[in-house]
Amino acid sequence: MSDTTKIYVAQGLRATAYGFATVLLSTSLADRGLSRWQIGLVLGAMLAGIAIMSLVVGRFADRVGRRRSYAVLFVLLGATGVVFAFATAVWLLALAALTGSLSAEVIESGPFTSLEQAMLAAEASSTTRTRNFGRYNAVAAACGSIGALAAGGAHWLFGPAGRGPSALLFLVFVPIAVAGALVAVSLSERAEPRGPAHVRGRLGQSKPVVRRLAGLFALDSFAGGLTVSVFVGYWLHTRFHASTGTIGALFFFLGAFQTLSFLSATALAKRFGLLRTMVFSHLPSNLLVIAVAFSPNLAVAIALLIARASLSQMDVPTRQAYVMTLVDPEERTPAAAYTNTARYVTRPFGPPVASALSQGALGLPFVVAGSLKVLYDLSLWAWFRRVPLPEERDEPR
Numbered sequence: 411m412s413d414t415t416k417i418y419v420a421q422g423l424r425a426t427a428y429g430f431a432t433v434l435l436s437t438s439l440a441d442r443g444l445s446r447w448q449i450g451l452v453l454g455a456m457l458a459g460i461a462i463m464s465l466v467v468g469r470f471a472d473r474v475g476r477r478r479s480y481a482v483l484f485v486l487l488g489a490t491g492v493v494f495a496f497a498t499a500v501w502l503l504a505l506a507a508l509t510g511s512l513s514a515e516v517i518e519s520g521p522f523t524s525l526e527q528a529m530l531a532a533e534a535s536s537t538t539r540t541r542n543f544g545r546y547n548a549v550a551a552a553c554g555s556i557g558a559l560a561a562g563g564a565h566w567l568f569g570p571a572g573r574g575p576s577a578l579l580f581l582v583f584v585p586i587a588v589a590g591a592l593v594a595v596s597l598s599e600r601a602e603p604r605g606p607a608h609v610r611g612r613l614g615q616s617k618p619v620v621r622r623l624a625g626l627f628a629l630d631s632f633a634g635g636l637t638v639s640v641f642v643g644y645w646l647h648t649r650f651h652a653s654t655g656t657i658g659a660l661f662f663f664l665g666a667f668q669t670l671s672f673l674s675a676t677a678l679a680k681r682f683g684l685l686r687t688m689v690f691s692h693l694p695s696n697l698l699v700i701a702v703a704f705s706p707n708l709a710v711a712i713a714l715l716i717a718r719a720s721l722s723q724m725d726v727p728t729r730q731a732y733v734m735t736l737v738d739p740e741e742r743t744p745a746a747a748y749t750n751t752a753r754y755v756t757r758p759f760g761p762p763v764a765s766a767l768s769q770g771a772l773g774l775p776f777v778v779a780g781s782l783k784v785l786y787d788l789s790l791w792a793w794f795r796r797v798p799l800p801e802e803r804d805e806p807r
Contacts, residue, residue, distance in 0.1 A: 413597050414542055417526055420480070420593040421546060422553040425516040427487065427586045429557025430579070432514045438494075438577045439503075448500045454758075455507035460520040461754045463510025467521040468747025472528075472603040476743070477594055480525050484590035486511035491583025516554030517547055517726065520754070524747040529601045531734035531742050539735065540684065541676040543727035548672040555665060603740055613744050616737040619797070620745050623733060624752035626790055631753035633782035635760015636767070636775045637699065642715070649772060650708035660712055667719040675724040684732040685794055688725040693787045695721035699780035703773030735799050 439449045463483075471479040486509045493506035506512070513519035530542050561579065613620055639661060646652040646660070671691075679687040698718040705711035730746075737745040764775035 413601050414530060416593050416597055417530055418546060418549050420484075420590045421522070421526055422549045423586050423590045423593075424484075424487070424519075424522055425550040425553035426557035426560070427491075427583050428513050428516045428519060429554035429559075430561045430582060431512060431557075432516075432554075433558050433561035434494075434577070434579055435514055438580075442498055442577060444500060444503075451500060452503045452507055455504040456512055456514070457754065457758050459508040459510035460513055461510075461751050462508070463521040464524055464747050464751040464754060466510075467524050468744040468751070471525055471747075472740075472743045476525055476529055476601050476603065477597045480522075480529075480594035480597070481591040483511055483522055483525070484587045484594060487590070488584045488587030491580045491587065494583075495578050495580040516550045516557075518750060518753065519550075520750075521747070524743060524750050527730050527734060527746040527750075528603075528742040529597070531731075532600060532603075532739065540679040540727055540731040543730045544672045544674075544676045547723070547727050547730075548669050551665060551669045551672065603743065613741055613748070614738065616741050616745060619736060620733075620741075620748055622793060623736075624749045626786055626793075627729075627749050628752040628756040629789075630783060630786040632756040632760050633779045633786065635757040636764040636779035636782075638761055638764075641761065641764050641768075641775065645768075645772060645776075646708070646711065649705075650711065652708055656708075660715065663716060664719040667716055668723040671720055671723040672727055675727050678724065679728050679731070684728045684735065684799065685791070688728045688732060689787050689791045691721050691724035691728075693784065696780045696783035696787065699783065700777050703776035732799075736797070 435453075439452060444452070467479060467483075490506045490509055490512050493502060494512075497503050497506070510521050526546070527543075530546060531539060643652075643657045643661070646657055652660075675687060675691070678691065682690070695718045698714050698721070702711055702714045702718070705714060733745055733749055734742050760779075764779075767774040767778055
């Protein structure tokens with residue numbers, strides 16, 4: 411089994427755990443008696459932990475060893491599961507959340523993602539890198555859905571009547587973590603960084619490029635936070651009185667189209683290049699976001715959201731491959747960590763800003779989000795269209 415396949419397996423295990431956690435976190439914290447501010451503290455610690463641990467991984471993982479660091483993150487995931495299964499003290503839950511091993515996002519979900527991106531890039535050539543990242547994200551989307559479905563089934567089987575799923579279900583993290591750690595240590599030497607040890611974990615000549623990309627990605631992530639799934643569902647229900655069943659079915663189809671967009675990005679990137687695929691698939695999807703705000707009825711809104719989902723995720727594998735291709739091989743881990751952290755830091759500010767904007771007009775968050783994302787696309791194209799990728803310089807267009 412190749413290292414790439416092993417990373418898919420490990421990432422699928424983790425995504426399953428995160429899909430499971432999304433359902434458990436939504437109810438189990440309240441069911442154990444935590445107040446709203448205590449729940450906010452735990453969730454805030456989780457977001458802070460993701461950002462902090464991503465920076466730690468970017469700085470030290472290449473020095474300690476990628477495989478060793480990857481295995482340690484899985485051990486932390488198992489330990490976090492044990493804490494969330496048994497602990498009731500809010501400080502202990504927050505401390506476990508600060509490890510950065512827990513996330514409610516299955517795609518681009520913290521320090522794991524930074525390591526996986528660097529290791530996938532090391533294993534792939536310029537012709538297979540985007541394809542591998544497309545499959546990598548598709549695995550995450552599929553396994554995250556399976557995890558969420560499993561959590562719902564476990565609730566019906568083992569959950570107390572009239573309450574959410576038992577917190578003891580967090581113990582499922584333990585076997586997942588053990589399996590993930592075993593996969594991590596079985597990776598070959600090719601997963602490790604190359605180059606002198608004293609420069610590992612540091613950005614060299616790519617630092618200005620990474621800083622500029624991090625700023626753009628932070629803007630894009632903040633704009634995405636304005637229209638998270640929870641707000642979209644709320645908007646559909648409030649504006650068009652969409653039922654829970656309709657919204658649930660829509661989100662299922664949106665996830666399916668997003669998975670397909672991950673896979674189709676490979677063919678487009680091969681034909682047009684990474685940057686062109688990133689910008690010219692993302693730009694129309696953002697115009698569709700703006701159009702959603704002006705939907706005259708539910709059918710049009712659903713059609714626009716599905717059309718947007720079929721395009722919106724094409725930039726994810728291409729963006730990941732672009733960063734890994736643009737920087738030197740020995741700088742891939744810190745580059746992935748810093749650009750990802752920029753996204754993690756700004757995204758949580760989106761929902762409260764969307765709430766404030768919606769007080770003026772319910773659809774205003776869609777307009778602002780789409781406009782900011784268009785600005786991101788145009789800035790990305792203006793700044794980087796003349797920057798040649800090392801592995802694409804001599805390839806014909």
